[in-house]
Amino acid sequence: MNSHIASSPTAALDMRHDCLAERQQALIAQLDQAELQWWQQALARLGQSPDANTAALLSSQCKRRIGDRAMLDDKGWSQLQVARALLLAQVLDQQPEAEQLPLLRQLFLWGDDQEKVALLKALDWLDSHGSCLELALQAGRTSNSQVFAALALDTLYPSRHYPERAFHQLVLKALGMGLDVSRLRGLSERQGVALNQLALDLLDEQLAAARPVSGGLYLAIAFNLLSPAQHQRLLGLSRQQCLPPGWHEHLAGHLPT
Template sequence: MTMDVTFPASLPLVMRHEAFAERRRQLDDQLDDENRRWWHAALEQLASQPSANTLVLLSSQCKRRFGNAEVSASPGWNRTQLARALLLEQLLEQQAGGDQLALLRQLFLWGDDQEKSVLLRVLDDLDTEGRSLELALQAGRTNNREVFAALALDNPFPARHYHDRAFHQLLLKTLGMGLDSGRIEGLAQRHSVDLNQLALEHMEEQLAAFRSVSDRLPHAIAFELLSQAQRQRLRHLCQQRRLPPHWLQHLPPDA
């Protein structure tokens, strides 16, 4: 897990190129001859005019060209998203001698919600060392559900680089937005007494407001680390039918 580390601005990002090579193959398999010609011309244009302005222009054209057709080989991705991810990688690679981190921040700032989401989804592949941690933390403050989900769900970046407090806040916001916290990568490895307390406080707040408690909340709790009083409280809530009965399955027999 990355702690507070200062990186020189000139240090290049360490990217996971093999992941983008696979995305290139998946996208190419989806294109007909006309769209493939356009796509190769777009990559050549970015290579000859490597700038954020060029990328923004091509990104908007990708949506008109490729639409939202799903990519069967990459569940959860469509052709436009794959193309935008590949444009990001190419531009950052071309700027290896410059301040890639500043460019990444600029692209995030300029992007619409869909473009921001793509950037966050591939952030771990663009930056394997976590130099963009501050960008991720800033992005996590959004109230846009799509953008936040791109950061929080099925994304290894927070698991690898967030300190515990930031990770806990990510979890609570995921629950607060009604997203599936079971899709937060590395959640089980962050189990602790402190996280138990936060999860139970969230549960009590939901109950006090007469809201339903997320079925995924047990994924955030290390039941073996609960105090006897906490276990008794959960059993009592289940008996009152204020919590679903399946919570009892997580409690030790002596609870």
């Protein structure tokens, strides 16, 4: 991943403290006695030294001190990921407003892939106003599918804050990486003729190259919003029996039988 993060105007992070408080309670409920003791000590230490070095050190120690078990009430999150996200939230909350975003960028650059995963999964909790958009767009250039999935799936951050072109690129990259785009939240609200066109172009490209069609590609298409030309394009592929199995079900009611 590119080690340089483009700068953007400094802005305070508006964190979703209600979500963070719920995650804190859920994490504490799952920790065993030894884990809980270390966790309380870690929070106290970070409260005394709320700086990048302390946050990075405690995030690293989390891997040994907090089990990587799945959160019971939050599919897709592990205890380790939640702990790292909460450490981030605490250190950011104790910074002057003008220093919050620069610190978050610094911790992102310092983090290993799994720490980047935790940060990106938590962006919607840490930044409700989209101040981290440039950081998110830069992070999305990664070739690591786990890091990209943390940014793209099971989070509303892209749907809430990405401009149209960037969101469409996110969808296409998720498809290209073979990710489950049914987990790309807000996709249906972002569908339209423009995304239809991009999805159909990708379909044509894959068919022409005799490559497998990306699973879930049909989910990027709003069949009720097909332009006349797009309608005819899919109708032609359907008549030539070029469409993958299952597509005809989604075409039902939108293309003549």
